[in-house]
Amino acid sequence: MKLNLKIFSVFCLTLLAISCGNADDDVDFDFNDKGELGKGTTVDDCLGFGENDLILSIQEQYTAKPSKVSVFFKVSDADGNPVVGLVEDDFTIYEQGRNDDCFNKISTTESSKKISPNGQIFNNSTLLVLDLSKSVLDSSLDELKAASISFINNVMPEEEDKSDSFTMSIHWFDGEDKLHELNPLTSSRDELVSAIESITSTISSDASTDLYGAAIRSTDLASKYLEDNTAKDVIGAASVVLFTDGTDQASRYTKAAALKKVTDADPNISFFSIGLGSEIDAEILKELGKTFSVFATNKEELETTFNEISTKISERANSFYLFEYCTPKRDGSGTSNLVIQVKKQNREGAVQTKFSADGFTGGCGL
Numbered sequence: 001m002k003l004n005l006k007i008f009s010v011f012c013l014t015l016l017a018i019s020c021g022n023a024d025d026d027v028d029f030d031f032n033d034k035g036e037l038g039k040g041t042t043v044d045d046c047l048g049f050g051e052n053d054l055i056l057s058i059q060e061q062y063t064a065k066p067s068k069v070s071v072f073f074k075v076s077d078a079d080g081n082p083v084v085g086l087v088e089d090d091f092t093i094y095e096q097g098r099n100d101d102c103f104n105k106i107s108t109t110e111s112s113k114k115i116s117p118n119g120q121i122f123n124n125s126t127l128l129v130l131d132l133s134k135s136v137l138d139s140s141l142d143e144l145k146a147a148s149i150s151f152i153n154n155v156m157p158e159e160e161d162k163s164d165s166f167t168m169s170i171h172w173f174d175g176e177d178k179l180h181e182l183n184p185l186t187s188s189r190d191e192l193v194s195a196i197e198s199i200t201s202t203i204s205s206d207a208s209t210d211l212y213g214a215a216i217r218s219t220d221l222a223s224k225y226l227e228d229n230t231a232k233d234v235i236g237a238a239s240v241v242l243f244t245d246g247t248d249q250a251s252r253y254t255k256a257a258a259l260k261k262v263t264d265a266d267p268n269i270s271f272f273s274i275g276l277g278s279e280i281d282a283e284i285l286k287e288l289g290k291t292f293s294v295f296a297t298n299k300e301e302l303e304t305t306f307n308e309i310s311t312k313i314s315e316r317a318n319s320f321y322l323f324e325y326c327t328p329k330r331d332g333s334g335t336s337n338l339v340i341q342v343k344k345q346n347r348e349g350a351v352q353t354k355f356s357a358d359g360f361t362g363g364c365g366l
Helices: 132-138 141-155 189-197 211-231 255-263 282-288 300-317
Strands: 053-066 066-079 093-096 113-114 125-133 166-173 180-186 237-244 269-276 292-296 318-325 334-345 347-356
Touching: 053 189, 053 282, 053 334, 053 347, 066 334, 066 347, 093 113, 125 141, 125 211, 125 300, 132 141, 141 166, 141 189, 166 211, 180 189, 211 237, 211 255, 211 292, 237 282, 237 300, 255 282, 269 282, 269 300, 282 292, 292 300
Parallel strands: 125 166, 125 237, 237 269, 269 292
Antiparallel strands: 053 066, 066 318, 093 334, 113 318, 166 180, 334 347
Protein backbone atom coordinates (compact mmCIF):
# COMPACT_ATOMS: atom_id res chain seq x y z
CA MET A 1 0.00 0.00 0.00
CA LYS A 2 1.35 3.38 -0.91
CA LEU A 3 1.75 6.06 1.73
CA ASN A 4 1.67 9.65 0.68
CA LEU A 5 3.14 11.21 3.79
CA LYS A 6 5.07 14.29 4.81
CA ILE A 7 7.99 13.90 7.15
CA PHE A 8 7.27 15.39 10.52
CA SER A 9 9.41 16.36 13.50
CA VAL A 10 9.55 13.94 16.36
CA PHE A 11 9.20 16.04 19.68
CA CYS A 12 7.45 15.30 22.45
CA LEU A 13 8.12 14.31 25.16
CA THR A 14 7.51 10.95 26.81
CA LEU A 15 8.35 8.42 29.49
CA LEU A 16 7.23 4.80 29.41
CA ALA A 17 6.65 3.38 32.86
CA ILE A 18 6.65 -0.41 32.96
CA SER A 19 3.27 -0.92 34.56
CA CYS A 20 2.29 -4.20 32.97
CA GLY A 21 3.59 -6.71 35.50
CA ASN A 22 5.65 -9.46 33.91
CA ALA A 23 7.07 -7.52 30.98
CA ASP A 24 9.88 -9.28 29.15
CA ASP A 25 13.20 -8.71 30.88
CA ASP A 26 15.10 -8.18 27.64
CA VAL A 27 13.02 -5.25 26.41
CA ASP A 28 15.23 -2.31 25.47
CA PHE A 29 13.21 0.89 25.78
CA ASP A 30 14.79 3.13 23.16
CA PHE A 31 12.88 6.08 21.74
CA ASN A 32 12.15 5.82 18.03
CA ASP A 33 14.21 7.77 15.54
CA LYS A 34 13.41 5.59 12.53
CA GLY A 35 11.06 7.82 10.57
CA GLU A 36 7.34 8.14 10.07
CA LEU A 37 6.19 4.67 11.11
CA GLY A 38 8.89 4.22 13.75
CA LYS A 39 9.36 0.54 14.42
CA GLY A 40 6.22 -0.29 12.46
CA THR A 41 5.79 -1.08 8.76
CA THR A 42 3.23 -0.35 6.08
CA VAL A 43 0.05 -2.42 6.23
CA ASP A 44 -0.31 -5.49 4.02
CA ASP A 45 -2.27 -4.84 0.83
CA CYS A 46 -4.62 -7.74 1.57
CA LEU A 47 -6.55 -5.52 4.02
CA GLY A 48 -7.36 -3.06 1.27
CA PHE A 49 -6.84 0.07 3.39
CA GLY A 50 -6.47 3.39 1.63
CA GLU A 51 -3.83 6.04 2.15
CA ASN A 52 -3.08 7.10 5.71
CA ASP A 53 -4.63 10.38 6.83
CA LEU A 54 -3.33 9.65 10.34
CA ILE A 55 0.18 8.37 11.03
CA LEU A 56 0.81 5.87 13.82
CA SER A 57 4.52 5.90 14.62
CA ILE A 58 5.47 2.98 16.88
CA GLN A 59 8.04 3.99 19.48
CA GLU A 60 8.23 0.73 21.42
CA GLN A 61 6.33 -2.50 22.00
CA TYR A 62 6.48 -5.42 24.39
CA THR A 63 4.51 -8.38 25.68
CA ALA A 64 3.56 -9.54 29.16
CA LYS A 65 2.12 -12.84 30.34
CA PRO A 66 -0.43 -14.27 30.39
CA SER A 67 -1.25 -12.76 26.95
CA LYS A 68 -0.93 -8.97 26.95
CA VAL A 69 0.45 -7.03 23.97
CA SER A 70 1.44 -3.39 24.55
CA VAL A 71 2.31 -0.91 21.79
CA PHE A 72 3.53 2.60 22.52
CA PHE A 73 3.10 5.06 19.64
CA LYS A 74 2.42 8.63 18.67
CA VAL A 75 -0.35 9.78 16.33
CA SER A 76 -0.11 12.73 13.98
CA ASP A 77 -1.74 13.84 10.78
CA ALA A 78 0.03 13.79 7.42
CA ASP A 79 1.39 17.28 8.10
CA GLY A 80 2.98 16.24 11.39
CA ASN A 81 0.39 17.89 13.63
CA PRO A 82 -0.26 15.93 16.85
CA VAL A 83 -3.60 14.13 17.21
CA VAL A 84 -5.00 14.08 20.75
CA GLY A 85 -8.10 12.72 22.48
CA LEU A 86 -8.15 9.22 21.00
CA VAL A 87 -9.97 6.53 23.04
CA GLU A 88 -10.27 2.73 22.94
CA ASP A 89 -13.25 2.75 20.58
CA ASP A 90 -11.22 4.65 17.97
CA PHE A 91 -8.94 1.62 17.50
CA THR A 92 -9.47 -1.69 15.71
CA ILE A 93 -7.11 -4.67 15.99
CA TYR A 94 -6.29 -7.12 13.21
CA GLU A 95 -4.13 -10.22 13.65
CA GLN A 96 -2.62 -12.64 11.15
CA GLY A 97 -1.43 -15.99 12.43
CA ARG A 98 0.56 -18.61 10.57
CA ASN A 99 -2.64 -20.28 9.31
CA ASP A 100 -4.21 -17.05 8.00
CA ASP A 101 -3.98 -15.87 4.41
CA CYS A 102 -4.84 -12.33 5.50
CA PHE A 103 -5.65 -10.51 8.74
CA ASN A 104 -8.68 -11.20 10.90
CA LYS A 105 -10.40 -8.52 12.91
CA ILE A 106 -10.24 -9.23 16.65
CA SER A 107 -13.65 -8.66 18.22
CA THR A 108 -14.24 -7.21 21.67
CA THR A 109 -15.51 -10.63 22.83
CA GLU A 110 -12.14 -12.16 21.97
CA SER A 111 -9.97 -9.37 23.34
CA SER A 112 -10.26 -6.50 25.79
CA LYS A 113 -8.33 -3.32 25.03
CA LYS A 114 -7.48 -0.02 26.66
CA ILE A 115 -5.54 3.21 26.35
CA SER A 116 -3.43 3.77 29.47
CA PRO A 117 -3.64 7.15 31.26
CA ASN A 118 -0.97 9.63 30.25
CA GLY A 119 0.44 9.76 33.77
CA GLN A 120 1.59 6.16 33.44
CA ILE A 121 3.47 6.52 30.18
CA PHE A 122 4.75 10.08 29.65
CA ASN A 123 7.66 12.15 30.83
CA ASN A 124 7.77 15.59 29.29
CA SER A 125 10.83 17.61 30.35
CA THR A 126 10.61 21.31 29.49
CA LEU A 127 13.47 23.78 29.64
CA LEU A 128 12.21 27.36 29.98
CA VAL A 129 15.12 29.61 28.95
CA LEU A 130 14.64 33.35 29.56
CA ASP A 131 16.59 36.35 28.31
CA LEU A 132 17.17 38.47 31.44
CA SER A 133 19.55 40.96 29.93
CA LYS A 134 19.21 44.60 30.99
CA SER A 135 16.75 45.55 28.24
CA VAL A 136 14.22 42.96 29.47
CA LEU A 137 14.73 43.81 33.15
CA ASP A 138 14.27 47.53 32.50
CA SER A 139 11.22 47.40 30.26
CA SER A 140 9.21 44.16 30.44
CA LEU A 141 10.12 42.16 33.56
CA ASP A 142 6.65 42.24 35.14
CA GLU A 143 5.00 41.11 31.92
CA LEU A 144 7.60 38.38 31.40
CA LYS A 145 7.07 37.05 34.93
CA ALA A 146 3.29 36.99 34.46
CA ALA A 147 3.64 35.22 31.11
CA SER A 148 6.11 32.67 32.53
CA ILE A 149 3.82 31.85 35.46
CA SER A 150 0.91 31.38 33.08
CA PHE A 151 3.09 29.09 30.97
CA ILE A 152 4.05 27.00 34.01
CA ASN A 153 0.42 26.69 35.11
CA ASN A 154 -0.61 25.51 31.67
CA VAL A 155 2.16 22.93 31.20
CA MET A 156 2.53 21.53 34.71
CA PRO A 157 -0.18 19.54 36.52
CA GLU A 158 -1.94 21.36 39.35
CA GLU A 159 -1.08 18.57 41.79
CA GLU A 160 2.57 17.56 42.03
CA ASP A 161 3.09 14.40 40.01
CA LYS A 162 5.02 11.84 42.07
CA SER A 163 5.74 9.81 38.94
CA ASP A 164 7.53 12.82 37.38
CA SER A 165 5.51 12.54 34.19
CA PHE A 166 5.85 16.29 33.63
CA THR A 167 9.00 18.10 34.75
CA MET A 168 10.41 21.54 34.07
CA SER A 169 13.57 23.52 34.76
CA ILE A 170 14.08 27.28 34.41
CA HIS A 171 17.25 28.95 33.17
CA TRP A 172 18.26 32.46 32.18
CA PHE A 173 20.98 34.20 30.23
CA ASP A 174 22.41 37.66 29.62
CA GLY A 175 25.77 38.49 28.04
CA GLU A 176 27.79 36.20 30.29
CA ASP A 177 29.28 33.00 28.93
CA LYS A 178 26.92 30.95 31.09
CA LEU A 179 23.41 29.51 31.23
CA HIS A 180 22.22 30.37 34.74
CA GLU A 181 19.96 27.92 36.56
CA LEU A 182 16.99 29.58 38.24
CA ASN A 183 15.35 26.29 39.24
CA PRO A 184 16.45 22.70 38.62
CA LEU A 185 14.28 20.06 37.01
CA THR A 186 11.20 19.49 39.16
CA SER A 187 7.61 18.27 38.99
CA SER A 188 6.45 20.95 41.47
CA ARG A 189 4.41 23.72 39.90
CA ASP A 190 4.61 25.80 43.12
CA GLU A 191 8.40 25.57 43.19
CA LEU A 192 8.63 26.81 39.60
CA VAL A 193 6.22 29.68 40.20
CA SER A 194 8.16 30.75 43.30
CA ALA A 195 11.36 30.76 41.26
CA ILE A 196 9.83 33.11 38.69
CA GLU A 197 8.45 35.36 41.42
CA SER A 198 11.95 35.64 42.90
CA ILE A 199 13.36 37.35 39.80
CA THR A 200 14.23 40.99 40.48
CA SER A 201 15.56 43.76 38.29
CA THR A 202 18.97 43.36 39.94
CA ILE A 203 19.48 39.74 38.91
CA SER A 204 21.72 40.98 36.09
CA SER A 205 23.39 44.22 35.07
CA ASP A 206 24.70 42.92 31.75
CA ALA A 207 23.29 44.76 28.75
CA SER A 208 24.60 42.21 26.27
CA THR A 209 22.82 39.09 24.99
CA ASP A 210 24.50 35.71 24.47
CA LEU A 211 21.60 34.26 22.48
CA TYR A 212 23.64 31.75 20.48
CA GLY A 213 25.41 30.53 23.60
CA ALA A 214 22.06 30.06 25.33
CA ALA A 215 20.76 28.00 22.40
CA ILE A 216 23.87 25.80 22.42
CA ARG A 217 23.88 25.24 26.19
CA SER A 218 20.14 24.59 26.48
CA THR A 219 20.40 21.98 23.71
CA ASP A 220 23.25 20.29 25.57
CA LEU A 221 21.19 20.30 28.76
CA ALA A 222 18.14 18.84 27.01
CA SER A 223 20.40 16.12 25.60
CA LYS A 224 21.60 15.35 29.11
CA TYR A 225 18.00 14.96 30.30
CA LEU A 226 17.48 12.36 27.58
CA GLU A 227 20.70 10.56 28.50
CA ASP A 228 19.61 10.44 32.13
CA ASN A 229 16.34 8.83 31.09
CA THR A 230 18.14 6.28 28.95
CA ALA A 231 20.36 5.37 31.89
CA LYS A 232 17.18 4.57 33.84
CA ASP A 233 15.82 2.43 30.97
CA VAL A 234 12.95 4.84 30.31
CA ILE A 235 11.89 6.81 27.28
CA GLY A 236 12.12 10.58 27.51
CA ALA A 237 11.63 13.66 25.39
CA ALA A 238 12.43 17.32 26.00
CA SER A 239 11.23 20.73 24.86
CA VAL A 240 13.43 23.83 24.81
CA VAL A 241 11.48 27.12 25.05
CA LEU A 242 13.75 30.10 24.33
CA PHE A 243 12.63 33.70 24.96
CA THR A 244 14.48 36.87 23.91
CA ASP A 245 13.80 40.49 23.06
CA GLY A 246 16.85 40.97 20.87
CA THR A 247 19.64 39.50 18.79
CA ASP A 248 22.96 37.99 19.81
CA GLN A 249 25.25 40.84 20.89
CA ALA A 250 27.94 38.98 22.84
CA SER A 251 29.35 37.30 19.69
CA ARG A 252 30.83 34.50 21.79
CA TYR A 253 29.50 31.91 19.37
CA THR A 254 28.60 32.02 15.70
CA LYS A 255 25.12 31.80 14.29
CA ALA A 256 26.24 28.78 12.28
CA ALA A 257 27.35 26.95 15.44
CA ALA A 258 24.05 27.61 17.21
CA LEU A 259 21.94 26.56 14.24
CA LYS A 260 24.02 23.43 13.70
CA LYS A 261 23.55 22.48 17.36
CA VAL A 262 19.77 22.79 17.02
CA THR A 263 19.60 21.13 13.60
CA ASP A 264 21.73 18.16 14.66
CA ALA A 265 20.03 17.72 18.03
CA ASP A 266 18.41 14.47 19.11
CA PRO A 267 15.07 14.15 17.26
CA ASN A 268 13.33 13.78 20.62
CA ILE A 269 14.07 17.41 21.50
CA SER A 270 11.53 19.98 20.34
CA PHE A 271 12.54 23.62 19.96
CA PHE A 272 10.26 26.62 20.52
CA SER A 273 11.17 30.29 20.39
CA ILE A 274 9.41 33.44 21.57
CA GLY A 275 10.48 36.87 20.35
CA LEU A 276 9.49 40.25 21.76
CA GLY A 277 9.62 43.66 20.12
CA SER A 278 11.16 45.12 17.00
CA GLU A 279 14.84 44.37 17.67
CA ILE A 280 14.63 40.61 17.21
CA ASP A 281 15.71 38.73 14.09
CA ALA A 282 12.57 36.73 13.32
CA GLU A 283 14.25 34.49 10.75
CA ILE A 284 16.97 33.39 13.14
CA LEU A 285 14.44 32.76 15.90
CA LYS A 286 12.39 30.64 13.51
CA GLU A 287 15.47 28.51 12.87
CA LEU A 288 16.34 28.26 16.57
CA GLY A 289 12.68 27.44 17.29
CA LYS A 290 12.46 24.89 14.52
CA THR A 291 9.36 23.19 15.96
CA PHE A 292 7.34 26.37 16.44
CA SER A 293 8.01 30.10 16.83
CA VAL A 294 5.80 32.97 17.92
CA PHE A 295 6.36 36.71 18.22
CA ALA A 296 4.93 39.47 20.40
CA THR A 297 5.01 43.00 19.05
CA ASN A 298 4.74 44.46 22.55
CA LYS A 299 5.02 43.30 26.16
CA GLU A 300 1.24 43.21 26.59
CA GLU A 301 1.13 40.30 24.13
CA LEU A 302 3.69 38.19 26.00
CA GLU A 303 1.23 36.11 27.98
CA THR A 304 -0.71 35.23 24.83
CA THR A 305 2.44 34.08 23.03
CA PHE A 306 3.65 32.02 25.99
CA ASN A 307 0.24 30.37 26.24
CA GLU A 308 0.37 29.52 22.55
CA ILE A 309 3.63 27.68 23.10
CA SER A 310 2.27 25.87 26.16
CA THR A 311 -0.63 24.59 24.05
CA LYS A 312 1.80 23.20 21.46
CA ILE A 313 3.81 21.41 24.13
CA SER A 314 0.70 19.88 25.70
CA GLU A 315 -0.60 18.70 22.34
CA ARG A 316 2.62 16.90 21.58
CA ALA A 317 2.72 15.22 24.98
CA ASN A 318 -0.87 14.06 24.63
CA SER A 319 -0.42 12.62 21.14
CA PHE A 320 1.45 9.62 22.59
CA TYR A 321 -0.53 6.53 23.51
CA LEU A 322 0.07 3.22 25.22
CA PHE A 323 -2.39 0.81 23.61
CA GLU A 324 -2.81 -2.57 25.30
CA TYR A 325 -4.95 -5.60 24.51
CA CYS A 326 -5.27 -9.29 25.38
CA THR A 327 -4.52 -11.39 22.32
CA PRO A 328 -6.32 -14.69 21.66
CA LYS A 329 -3.05 -16.17 20.33
CA ARG A 330 -1.55 -18.85 22.55
CA ASP A 331 1.75 -20.62 23.21
CA GLY A 332 2.87 -22.62 20.19
CA SER A 333 1.18 -20.35 17.63
CA GLY A 334 4.49 -18.69 16.79
CA THR A 335 4.94 -15.13 15.61
CA SER A 336 1.82 -13.25 14.55
CA ASN A 337 1.42 -10.08 12.55
CA LEU A 338 -0.53 -7.24 14.12
CA VAL A 339 -2.26 -4.23 12.57
CA ILE A 340 -3.61 -1.35 14.65
CA GLN A 341 -6.06 0.88 12.81
CA VAL A 342 -7.38 4.18 14.10
CA LYS A 343 -10.45 6.01 12.80
CA LYS A 344 -11.37 9.48 14.02
CA GLN A 345 -14.20 11.31 12.31
CA ASN A 346 -13.36 11.23 8.59
CA ARG A 347 -9.68 10.39 9.00
CA GLU A 348 -7.97 7.05 9.45
CA GLY A 349 -4.58 5.41 9.51
CA ALA A 350 -2.93 2.09 10.36
CA VAL A 351 0.43 0.54 11.12
CA GLN A 352 1.68 -3.05 11.11
CA THR A 353 4.02 -4.86 13.48
CA LYS A 354 4.42 -8.38 14.91
CA PHE A 355 4.70 -10.19 18.24
CA SER A 356 5.47 -13.62 19.64
CA ALA A 357 2.88 -15.54 21.67
CA ASP A 358 5.52 -17.73 23.33
CA GLY A 359 4.28 -18.74 26.78
CA PHE A 360 0.87 -17.13 26.35
CA THR A 361 -2.09 -18.62 28.20
CA GLY A 362 -5.60 -17.57 29.20
CA GLY A 363 -6.49 -15.32 32.11
CA CYS A 364 -5.40 -11.93 30.74
CA GLY A 365 -7.22 -8.92 32.08
CA LEU A 366 -6.82 -5.17 31.66
